[in-house]
Amino acid sequence: MITRRDFIKLGAAMPVGIALRTPPVRPDRTQSQIERVGVGLFTIPKLLEEDFSGTMARLATIGYKEVELFGPYPYTVPEVVATWEPIAQSIGLSQSGYYGHTPREVRDILDANGLSSPSMHIDLGTLQTRLDEVAEASQVLGHRYAGIAAIPPELRTNLDDYRRIADIFNEVGLAMKEVGLQFLYHNHGYGLVEMEGSIPFNLILDRTDPDLVVMEMDVFWMTAGRADPVEYLNAYPGRVKLMHIKDMTELVRFEGDGGDPSQWIPLFPKMADAGEGVLDLDEILKVASMTGAEHFYLERDLAPDPDQTLKGSYQFLSSIAPAE
Template sequence: MKRRQFIQSTALASSATMFMSLGACATPTEKGLDNIGIQLFSLPKMLEQDLAGSLAMLHQMGYKEIEIYGPYPFSSYAAQERWKQITPSLGFNGSGFFGKTAKEFKALLDEYRLKATSGHIDIVTLETNMSQVGEAVRTLGMECLGMSAIPDELRQTLDDYKRMADRFNKIGENAKKEGFKFLYHNHGYGLHEMEGQIPLNLLLENTDPDLVVFEMDIYWTTAGGMDPVELLKSNPGRYIALHLKDMKEITHFKGDGGTADQWIDLWPLMTTVGNGAMDIPAIVHQAQQSGVKHFFVEQDLVDNPRLALKKSIDYLRTM
């Protein structure tokens, strides 16, 4: 497979989960990161080939938390079919609990002292099968679960985002009844003005903080032209988690970040935490002040997880 085709497939797979240098002016962190997590989409091939061995490796590196990605056995038909369409070009099809039941997966995580605190799932499953979602969340002891992205057809206009805010609140209300927080992870869109308003701000302003929490991907936020530090500072208490990765040089989308081709163009700039141009210490410092609880390293489908994920956690523990 040609490199661009591979990058396109990985970009599509990342979106399918909707249904995924310490500078001179760097600010020291308020305190060390004790419970650094990992989004499992960083090493799916390793997990599929040797689940226990991969989890043991993450434990040995020092990771304490994991964030899982769908689809799951109880996921919607649409999510399952979308996954089947994408995975042949990726060379793996593992997701969710990687062939285990939720109970078996939890036992394996316990064996390697890892805790599943968060996860991504599609909106259809959240709206149509919340009882099974809640059962799995309780089995794993998760704190939050939510959407990694908004499907393209549901975010074409500002009114679409207004309707999405209402749906978020309803999902969040049902999630609260099941004992977990509903989470929305931003991708590269919704960060540019649309019809006089920035969609992400609309979602933040029109969702109930008691029902909806947010997860910031600092890479795509930067690519979309927003400053992660300022966004965190302006919204204390709304962000519960961060996705941490780095950018070789600060670069913005050519457009509004709403299409896969724009993500593909920026994919080669993704690198290990601390190996790029983003001010990671300043972002983490502000995140701690703004109430962020979970910090997940995520380097989507990185070529050498054993090396890259070790570099990222080593940097975060010593910066």
């Protein structure tokens, strides 16, 4: 009998075909499967630096309803801030998190524009050592989910590392549940090919408690890592609660295991606005909705033309027809 694990393992080794499509066609649609289209704010960090309040108003005017924040934040542990600073400098960023505002001020700006923020990206160390501060800010901002965008490389060198990190996710998830939050893990492109006879991402899914740990699927990085988003959504119903949505100009895969920035950065030019590439986002997002996903964020990292990305992607995402 083929198990769920075997099915995903087999799918990861095969060419991605189910989630690809022909060039975009724009049929007239009158109903939307995604009622509240969101934006991951790493899409538009420069706009936020220039005018945080004005950018939130701009998002609302286009039609967006939700935003996802990214750190560091004022309470982020110093070692993470020290790691982030040279990265931020290299990509021309000077701010993140609340962009000089307090959580209360950010919430007031969101409320004034009819926006909400169901989730935030943060780091593991801050969740482990400063959870009270995270919870206090999250309560003000209305976050339900908080979690990590990536596993540090030193914590995923072998399969035992992945077992340990899954156990840490459970521990952190339990602590977060006690303060009214849920832990999320956002996949990157690593952990999707076989390591020591197993697929690490499957191990995380199988070893973590669904009541404590949910997934945020990034369809671009999952595809780049030789995995099929639709197969994962169907094999693990209810585990993916949030989606990061961007398209691919052409089907691309990591040359290696997707484990480090030297493999990620060359793929940035292959990112496309939602609906403008080869991924079958209609199918992916319909399946995501049917299998339990609740929040759908446009997230094109450091979009080179933010205005076009925001408007074009919203037009596409807000027009996806309901699943039958």
